[in-house]
Amino acid sequence: DIQMTQSPSSLSASVGDRVTITCRASQSIINYLNWYQQKPGKAPKLLIYGASSLQSGVPSRFSGSGSGTDFTLTISSLQPEDFATYYCQQSFTFGQGTKLEIK
Amino acid sequence: QVQLQESGPGLVKPSETLSLTCTVSGGSVSSGSYYWSWIRQPPGEGLELIGYIYDSGSANYSPSLKSRVTMSVHMSKNQFSLMLSSVTAADTAVYYCARGTSTIGGRPLDYWGQGTLVTVSS
Numbered sequence: 001d002i003q004m005t006q007s008p009s010s011l012s013a014s015v016g017d018r019v020t021i022t023c024r025a026s027q028s029i030i031n032y033l034n035w036y037q038q039k040p041g042k043a044p045k046l047l048i049y050g051a052s053s054l055q056s057g058v059p060s061r062f063s064g065s066g067s068g069t070d071f072t073l074t075i076s077s078l079q080p081e082d083f084a085t086y087y088c089q090q091s092f093t094f095g096q097g098t099k100l101e102i103k
Numbered sequence: 104q105v106q107l108q109e110s111g112p113g114l115v116k117p118s119e120t121l122s123l124t125c126t127v128s129g130g131s132v133s134s135g136s137y138y139w140s141w142i143r144q145p146p147g148e149g150l151e152l153i154g155y156i157y158d159s160g161s162a163n164y165s166p167s168l169k170s171r172v173t174m175s176v177h178m179s180k181n182q183f184s185l186m187l188s189s190v191t192a193a194d195t196a197v198y199y200c201a202r203g204t205s206t207i208g209g210r211p212l213d214y215w216g217q218g219t220l221v222t223v224s225s
Binding site for chain 1: 166
């Protein structure tokens, strides 16, 4: 089974900061990597699919990159509504999640 | 706009079978471009994909749950369902249904239901 290791598990940042979250696969997954945002009490929301494609309606401050085993989600300028938990996903496996909190 | 809604008992006794249904509106479960998934999230924990099913009835389950999971699709009702047998307290979670898109990179889960909490307790 492919393992997904997401880091960091938590992150404190301020509005306006640039933030990067990393997801590493235990073997190459080409670009089969998706990113989701989840707010408390809500269902996850798709942000990025295929490692770098922005889902319709998602602000352009979100971007994804990477291929093979190493992937990143970047938020270029944090907004108040971005404080949430973020998950990467490849097939059956989700990363452990990164909780983004206000500094 | 596609919408998904989970329904089913919120309380299940240990050793019994958990049964949930997802009703799809604004789209059709018979579309071959999509697959239909169940995901769960124990309280305070991360996400676990239980499995998914295509309109053909072909299903793929998580290896860790495979022996206890059955999914089915009901075209006439535009629904799909999950059955999880021999439940224990470890199966207590919010259960989500979601649509996956088969035809784009990453095969992402692009529409989700709001989730339903299922508690396993006597």
